[in-house]
Amino acid sequence: MVLGIDIGGTTIGFGLVNANGEISHRHKFVTADYSDFHAFLLDLKKHMEERQLLNKIEAVGVGAPNGNFYTGCIDFAPNLDWGEHIAVSKEVQRVFGLPSWLSNDANAAAAGEKQYGGAKLMRDFAVITLGTGVGSGFYVNGEMLQGKYGNGGEFGHVIVEENGRLCGCGNKGCLETYTSVTGLMTTVKKLQEESYSSLLSMDVVLNGKLVADAAEKGDAIAIKAFSITSTYLGKALANLITLFDPEAIFLLGGLAQSGEMIFKETQEVMEANLMPLFKGKVKLLPSELNDADAAILGAAAIAAEQMQD
Amino acid sequence: MVLGIDIGGTTIGFGLVNANGEISHRHKFVTADYSDFHAFLLDLKKHMEERQLLNKIEAVGVGAPNGNFYTGCIDFAPNLDWGEHIAVSKEVQRVFGLPSWLSNDANAAAAGEKQYGGAKLMRDFAVITLGTGVGSGFYVNGEMLQGKYGNGGEFGHVIVEENGRLCGCGNKGCLETYTSVTGLMTTVKKLQEESYSSLLSMDVVLNGKLVADAAEKGDAIAIKAFSITSTYLGKALANLITLFDPEAIFLLGGLAQSGEMIFKETQEVMEANLMPLFKGKVKLLPSELNDADAAILGAAAIAAEQMQD
Numbered sequence: 001m002v003l004g005i006d007i008g009g010t011t012i013g014f015g016l017v018n019a020n021g022e023i024s025h026r027h028k029f030v031t032a033d034y035s036d037f038h039a040f041l042l043d044l045k046k047h048m049e050e051r052q053l054l055n056k057i058e059a060v061g062v063g064a065p066n067g068n069f070y071t072g073c074i075d076f077a078p079n080l081d082w083g084e085h086i087a088v089s090k091e092v093q094r095v096f097g098l099p100s101w102l103s104n105d106a107n108a109a110a111a112g113e114k115q116y117g118g119a120k121l122m123r124d125f126a127v128i129t130l131g132t133g134v135g136s137g138f139y140v141n142g143e144m145l146q147g148k149y150g151n152g153g154e155f156g157h158v159i160v161e162e163n164g165r166l167c168g169c170g171n172k173g174c175l176e177t178y179t180s181v182t183g184l185m186t187t188v189k190k191l192q193e194e195s196y197s198s199l200l201s202m203d204v205v206l207n208g209k210l211v212a213d214a215a216e217k218g219d220a221i222a223i224k225a226f227s228i229t230s231t232y233l234g235k236a237l238a239n240l241i242t243l244f245d246p247e248a249i250f251l252l253g254g255l256a257q258s259g260e261m262i263f264k265e266t267q268e269v270m271e272a273n274l275m276p277l278f279k280g281k282v283k284l285l286p287s288e289l290n291d292a293d294a295a296i297l298g299a300a301a302i303a304a305e306q307m308q309d
Numbered sequence: 310m311v312l313g314i315d316i317g318g319t320t321i322g323f324g325l326v327n328a329n330g331e332i333s334h335r336h337k338f339v340t341a342d343y344s345d346f347h348a349f350l351l352d353l354k355k356h357m358e359e360r361q362l363l364n365k366i367e368a369v370g371v372g373a374p375n376g377n378f379y380t381g382c383i384d385f386a387p388n389l390d391w392g393e394h395i396a397v398s399k400e401v402q403r404v405f406g407l408p409s410w411l412s413n414d415a416n417a418a419a420a421g422e423k424q425y426g427g428a429k430l431m432r433d434f435a436v437i438t439l440g441t442g443v444g445s446g447f448y449v450n451g452e453m454l455q456g457k458y459g460n461g462g463e464f465g466h467v468i469v470e471e472n473g474r475l476c477g478c479g480n481k482g483c484l485e486t487y488t489s490v491t492g493l494m495t496t497v498k499k500l501q502e503e504s505y506s507s508l509l510s511m512d513v514v515l516n517g518k519l520v521a522d523a524a525e526k527g528d529a530i531a532i533k534a535f536s537i538t539s540t541y542l543g544k545a546l547a548n549l550i551t552l553f554d555p556e557a558i559f560l561l562g563g564l565a566q567s568g569e570m571i572f573k574e575t576q577e578v579m580e581a582n583l584m585p586l587f588k589g590k591v592k593l594l595p596s597e598l599n600d601a602d603a604a605i606l607g608a609a610a611i612a613a614e615q616m617q618d
Contacts, residue, residue, distance in 0.1 A: 124457045138552070140449040147554020148433045149590060157584045158548045169584040239467045243447070243552065245456020275466045275478040281458060 002307070003057045004300030005044075006105070007031070007064035007088075009079025012040065016053065017300035021116025023293055025053060036082045041095040060092050060100040061303030063108030063295060068150040069302075072102045078168075101302045105129075107144060107153060108298030109287075110137025113250050115301035118288035125248045126240065127287065128155060130233075130255035130262075133168075134176035134183075138244060144305075156180070160236055178232040181208040181254040187225040195221065212258040226261050233262075234269025241274060241282050252287035252294055259286075311616070312366045313609030314353075315414070316340070316373035316397075318388025321349065325362065326609035330425025332602055334362060345391045350404040369401050369409040370612030372417030372604060378611075379459040381411050387477075410611045414438075416453060416462060417607030418596075419446025422559050424610035427597035434557045435549065436596065437464060439542075439564035439571075442477075443485035443492075447553060453614075465489070469545055487541040490517040490563040496534040504530065521567040535570050542571070543578025550583060550591050561596035561603060568595075 004023075005014045008031065015026035027047070034040040048054045066077045072089025074080065092100035103111065110127040113119040119127075123142040129135040134156030138145040145152045156176035157169055164173025165186065177183050188211055214222035237249060255262050267284045289297055313332075314323045317340065324335035336356070343349040357363045375386045381398025383389065401409035412420065419436040422428040428436075432451040438444040443465030447454040454461045465485035466478055473482025474495065486492050497520055523531035546558060564571050576593045598606055 122457075124461075136552075140454050141452045143450045143452075145449050145553070148431075148556040149554055151586050152433075152552065152554035154551045154554075154584065154586070157551050159544065159582055167584075169586075171582065171584055174584075235468065239548075240552070242463045242466050243445075243461065243549070244454070245458055245461035245463075247457040273468055273480065275463065275476075275480055275483075277460050277463070277478075 001056045001058060002300040002303045003048075003060045004296040004298070004303075005060065005062045006108075006295035006299050007062060007067075007074070007080070008295075009065075009077075013296055014044065015296045015300075016056065017116075017297060017304070019304075021112075021297055023296055025051065026296065031080070034082075037086050037088065037091055038095070041091055045095055054096075057096070057098060059303040059307050060096055060098055061108070061299045061301065062088050062092065062100065062102045063105045063299035063302065064088070064102065065105055067102045067104045067108075069101065069103045069107070069144075069146050070150040072100075074102070099303070099307070101306050103144075103299075103302045104135070105295065105298065106135025107137040107146070108302050109135070109252055109289075109294055110139060110153075110298075111144060111301035111305055112289055112294055112298035113252075113287055114139060115304050116289065116297050118250060118285060119248065122247045124244065124246045125250065126155075126244065126246050127250045127252060128237075129253040130179060130181065130251060131253035132180060132182055134180045138246075140244070155236070155240065158236060158239075160232055175232065175236050179229050179236070179255070184208055184211055184225055184229050184255060187228050188221060191221045191224055208254040208258065212261050215258075215261050226258070227265055229255070230262055230265035231269050234266045235273050237266065237270045237284070238273035238278075241270070241278050245278065246282060248283040248285055250285050250287045252289065253291065256286055257291060310365045310367060311609040311612045312357075312369045313605040313607070313612070314369065314371045315417075315604035315608050316371060316376075316383070316389070317604075318374075318386075322605055323353065324605045324609075325365065326425075326606060326613070328613075330421075330598075330606055332605055334360065335605065340389070343391075346395050346397065346400055347404070350400055354404055363405075366405070366407060368612040368616050369405055369407055370417070370608045370610065371397050371401065371409065371411045372414045372608035372611065373397070373411065374414055376411045376413045376417075377459040378410065378412045378416070378453075378455050381409075383411070408612070408616070410615050412453075412608075412611045413444070414604065414607065415444025416446040416455070417611050418444070418561055418598075418603055419448060419462075419607075420453060420610035420614055421598055421603055421607035422561075422596055423448060424613050425598065425606050427559060427594060428557065431556045433553065433555045434559065435464075435553065435555050436559045436561060437546075438562040439488060439490065439560060440562035441489060441491055443489045447555075449553070464545070464549065467545055467548075469541055484541065484545050488538050488545070488564070493517055493520055493534055493538050493564060496537050497530060500530045500533055517563040517567065521570050524567075524570050535567070536574055538564070539571055539574035540578050543575040544582050546575065546579045546593070547582035547587075550579070550587050554587065555591060557592040557594055559594050559596045561598065562600065565595055566600060 136155030161173035445464030470482035474486035
């Protein structure tokens with residue numbers, strides 16, 4: 001059994017994961033309850049001891065924004081108040097006396113897809129998370145692409161629009177400013193400012209589900225917003241395929257749950273922008289991981305795949 | 310010793326390559342002299358036998374446009390009149406009785422850089438060839454990125470301009486229509502049509518060297534053409550880095566030989582378009598392989614790296 005820990009700015013989810021990708025003893029702690037990572041770990045250990053689970057754990061995998069596989073550190077995480085550098089793998093090894101690995105959350109999602117999801121038999125594939133931001137993880141020749149410094153796979157920060165929307169990273173026109181849930185909502189707001197024909201009220205706090213529902217009901221602005229989003233995503237995926245020649249691309253996260261609303265036009269635009277060599281070959285698929293499970297499974301997979309090597 | 314064979318539409322170059330990347334017994338045949346690949350191989354074998362070199366060869370590496378590493382076949386090569394599918398590796402193995410591997414020419418260039426050039430100690434890097442077209446080869450975790458179907462690394466066909474220049478692949482706005490030698494010349498011609506201030510005569514058959522020389526001498530159009538080319542290349546490289554996080558990017562081929570004229574602004578634009586995480590880390594370098602040697606060394610490297618596994 002591998003303990004998978006998903007560190008977020010609000011909560012830390014964890015659970016025990018078996019070889020079949022089944023999660024047991026799932027629980028979460030509130031991030032703000034802990035002054036540092038060490039304090040969290042001590043509480044986690046106590047929690048496991050009380051339930052007599054400690055001796056069942058063979059390894060610990062951790063997924064976190066800005067988590068670096070090579071150093072085992074979380075560096076400059078914008079949503080964590082635990083210092084600039086958090087030595088995650090070292091601390092876990094010290095407190096639990098177990099092997100431990102860390103990765104950023106998007107790479108962890110890709111590892112989860114390979115270990116427990118739809119990519120079990122694939123050697124070359126990509127996982128794209130369309131959530132608050134856009135993340136990605138790539139496998140090449142059966143191995144995770146980490147890059148020289150452990151920062152590989154930042155698909156959300158590929159620039160797709162000259163002087164486009166301002167991104168949190170400081171650049172303009174990054175893909176995630178258009179194809180994240182946040183990006184979709186920005187698009188809706190912009191379209192609403194240009195027109196008053198929408199069913200969507202500006203007063204309602206928008207979220208991706210609401211926009212998808214409105215689009216399903218025929219709301220013109222919601223449909224157009226999905227079309228704009230799909231067009232950006234489809235073009236960016238075509239360029240990605242041109243470089244990686246993957247077997248499949250899996251979509252995960254809030255926007256991926258909009259089903260055909262996002263998949264259909266994204267796939268059409270993607271195919272239209274591919275050179276003949278690549279046309280009709282790459283599968284665009286929804287992740288086979290349950291959205292609620294993906295983060296813990298991904299974290300566990302980071303450790304599981306190292307234990308198999 | 311490895312026999313490296315570089316198949317081109319006009320000539321086929323070959324030579325024996327030792328472990329230090331030194332080429333001996335270099336020679337070339339005229340492609341049109343042979344009705345098929347088999348006929349070429351018989352002549353090549355005879356050539357080697359007459360010089361008593363046959364027993365020195367341990368393996369044969371072949372580089373060719375549209376060469377597929379997985380199948381060992383050249384498929385639909387636009388410049389070869391030897392049929393739609395040429396079973397290169399199988400034929401070489403049969404005629405020479407030696408292990409043989411094939412790769413496309415751009416991937417071969419990357420293999421050459423790793424085996425004999427500036428990437429010997431690197432695990433994650435890219436080689437970009439800026440010639441008649443734009444090709445690329447990537448190493449990830451120390452291994453060549455081939456992709457699921459052996460078509461990985463088509464950087465020249467990343468689309469960088471909406472409704473841009475028509476590319477030979479059928480798409481519009483591919484990078485190679487701007488940053489190949491051909492692309493540079495198109496840019497010069499477009500600028501000349503807009504202005505008459507250039508030293509470059511429309512009558513002269515343009516080539517990259519001529520444009521570089523004119524730019525060195527202060528010709529306004531040549532300088533502007535290099536600036537436009539560098540801007541496209543720098544932006545595309547920034548997006549490439551965002552996905553791959555490589556240690557270095559090597560430039561090779563006609564345009565790369567323009568030195569500072571292409572490197573300086575490309576590097577500036579590339580850095581300006583990177584998110585902070587990647588800034589100042591990736592080395593943009595000229596290939597350490599001699600342009601005249603790169604193709605044969607690359608072909609040999611494809612076989613040499615397989616022999617080492």
